[in-house]
Amino acid sequence: MSVTSPLRPADQTSVDRMADPNWWRQAAVYQIYPRSFADANGDGIGDLQGITAKVPYLRELGVDAVWLSPFYPSALADGGYDVDDYRDVDPKIGTLEDFDRMVAALHEAGIKLIADIVPNHSSNRHAWFQEALTAGPGSPERDRYIFRDGRGEHGELPPTDWESVFGGPMWHRVTEPDGQPGQWYLHIFAPEQPDFNWQNRQVREDFLTTLRFWSDRGVDGFRIDVAHGLTKNLEGALPTKAELDARKHATDGFVDGSHPYWDRDEVHEIYAEWRKLFDSYDPPRTAVAEAWVHADRLARYAHPEGLGQAFNFDLLLADFDAASFREVATKGLDEAARSGASSTWVFSNHDVVRHATRYGLPVTEHPHTGKDWLLRGGARSEVDTELGERRARAATLFQLALPGSAYLYQGEELGLHEVGDLPDSARQDPSFYRNPGKEIGRDGCRVPLPWSSQGPSFGFGDGGAHLPQPAWFADYSVQSQDSTAGSTLEMYRAALKLRRELQTEERLHWLVSGHEQVLSFERPGGWVVVTNFGNEPVDLPAGEVLLASSELNEATLPGATTVWLRH
Ligand code: GLC
Ligand code: CA
Numbered sequence: 001m002s003v004t005s006p007l008r009p010a011d012q013t014s015v016d017r018m019a020d021p022n023w024w025r026q027a028a029v030y031q032i033y034p035r036s037f038a039d040a041n042g043d044g045i046g047d048l049q050g051i052t053a054k055v056p057y058l059r060e061l062g063v064d065a066v067w068l069s070p071f072y073p074s075a076l077a078d079g080g081y082d083v084d085d086y087r088d089v090d091p092k093i094g095t096l097e098d099f100d101r102m103v104a105a106l107h108e109a110g111i112k113l114i115a116d117i118v119p120n121h122s123s124n125r126h127a128w129f130q131e132a133l134t135a136g137p138g139s140p141e142r143d144r145y146i147f148r149d150g151r152g153e154h155g156e157l158p159p160t161d162w163e164s165v166f167g168g169p170m171w172h173r174v175t176e177p178d179g180q181p182g183q184w185y186l187h188i189f190a191p192e193q194p195d196f197n198w199q200n201r202q203v204r205e206d207f208l209t210t211l212r213f214w215s216d217r218g219v220d221g222f223r224i225d226v227a228h229g230l231t232k233n234l235e236g237a238l239p240t241k242a243e244l245d246a247r248k249h250a251t252d253g254f255v256d257g258s259h260p261y262w263d264r265d266e267v268h269e270i271y272a273e274w275r276k277l278f279d280s281y282d283p284p285r286t287a288v289a290e291a292w293v294h295a296d297r298l299a300r301y302a303h304p305e306g307l308g309q310a311f312n313f314d315l316l317l318a319d320f321d322a323a324s325f326r327e328v329a330t331k332g333l334d335e336a337a338r339s340g341a342s343s344t345w346v347f348s349n350h351d352v353v354r355h356a357t358r359y360g361l362p363v364t365e366h367p368h369t370g371k372d373w374l375l376r377g378g379a380r381s382e383v384d385t386e387l388g389e390r391r392a393r394a395a396t397l398f399q400l401a402l403p404g405s406a407y408l409y410q411g412e413e414l415g416l417h418e419v420g421d422l423p424d425s426a427r428q429d430p431s432f433y434r435n436p437g438k439e440i441g442r443d444g445c446r447v448p449l450p451w452s453s454q455g456p457s458f459g460f461g462d463g464g465a466h467l468p469q470p471a472w473f474a475d476y477s478v479q480s481q482d483s484t485a486g487s488t489l490e491m492y493r494a495a496l497k498l499r500r501e502l503q504t505e506e507r508l509h510w511l512v513s514g515h516e517q518v519l520s521f522e523r524p525g526g527w528v529v530v531t532n533f534g535n536e537p538v539d540l541p542a543g544e545v546l547l548a549s550s551e552l553n554e555a556t557l558p559g560a561t562t563v564w565l566r567h
Helices: 014-019 048-053 055-061 096-108 127-135 201-216 241-247 267-279 295-302 322-339 371-376 385-401 471-476 488-502
Strands: 028-032 065-068 112-117 171-175 181-186 221-224 286-289 308-310 344-346 405-409 518-523 527-532 544-548 561-566
Touching: 048 055, 048 096, 055 096, 055 488, 096 112, 112 201, 201 267, 267 286, 267 295, 295 308, 295 322, 322 518, 385 488, 385 518, 385 527, 385 561, 488 544, 488 561
Parallel strands: 028 065, 028 405, 065 112, 112 221, 221 286, 286 308, 344 405
Antiparallel strands: 171 181, 518 527, 527 561, 544 561
């Protein structure tokens, strides 16, 4: 593995870190889903003032940056990923002044802020979309989105039979200003999320304005939602859904940029333009792409002349197994070295079943994403919660020792589980409503955090919680784990602190472990990491124990445990 960045000396102060243009390369980034983090005014919805109040918690946790999921005005048709106005704050969760205060408090604590940008689609309440509806077919207003006439004698059939990501058709028919059924618009996601036309120069200019707006307000970086979707080719005869499915590479998409709406080569022209804007700031603004593309094509997004970094979801998708983890780590580091980026490691986010739960699911389940469980919903009794947490902690200590940046999702530091059995009436996710009886959606990882063991909404706020919290949340609360030796929270705190001290060059060296289910590697400076993925204890290698994910017995490393040692 090659060294791709200057050293980050262990004694670097937080002031240096804030000014360092390479701060992102090995950062621990904590994702906040704002409506479920902390509620300052007791209306049941997490808000920006709630985040500001928890900055001391984030500082103590030891994260380098916060990635804030969308906080813009939104009807929440898709949890805020349906944006009404890209340059404002949702009045339900705060104001621009609250935003400024939050940024100031984070920066004061030495924590960067990464804002979530949603460029593929706006919401259907966005002023431009409303103008497009009123202006009618052929108008410049309509050209900012993707409107087409339908097929069939009266245009009554959608332009293609493509299916949206959340289920149902990818086209929605509008009523024209004259009251007649008219054109159709494209929405890769929900109908409330019309896709922009990125060939339109106004769209491009407007996003540059947005990126400047937040950069000027102190935002340090951006997470780019659906970065692989922006450009489309809808000219000529369009393929059917069956034709697209047939051409899809077995597991991970198209390899040649020929898909009409995913991962087209032209998308990188957009990011090259963004990069110029990002680099006009000091330190340059960073960006990380959410791009579910073929592994061979991810480096284009992570290129230094593009977004600079891309999410690598392979660890999230891997079995809890030594060979799989080693393969993913090796591949991820190689890819990062190729693009000049650093790798990213992710186990949980707001779209997948929490990893403490995934790792405790019966083996008949899809082991990685918990997809089957997510599809039908599951009770807590089906999960081996103890095993899941134990493995999750071991996996996390493995992750936090890898070169590159680690993306953590709010609540994972508590070992929190998915709430798989929310009542249907409480659910909010469009993938639940658009797939009746087939999918339960992603609300189970978005339930408001438990801060205390009693009280209304377990300390989330003075009122209720917008998604119901189960009684067992009490056992996972911050209060119950704070200063409790051996708690998951204390393990995260210790690991993040040590990581800052131990992390230097972006390199690792695999060691021979002598066991099929044991992985061992060394980072420069004598930091040795050993994970036992098996069930049986193995001998503990020599060295000073710095941290372990479960209690060690004498000289053995128990199953599903990671230990950090110093040689
Ligand atoms: C991304 C987000 C997801 C959202 C979708 C549409 O995948 O992570 O939450 O539903 O984009 O914006
Ligand atoms: Ca609130």
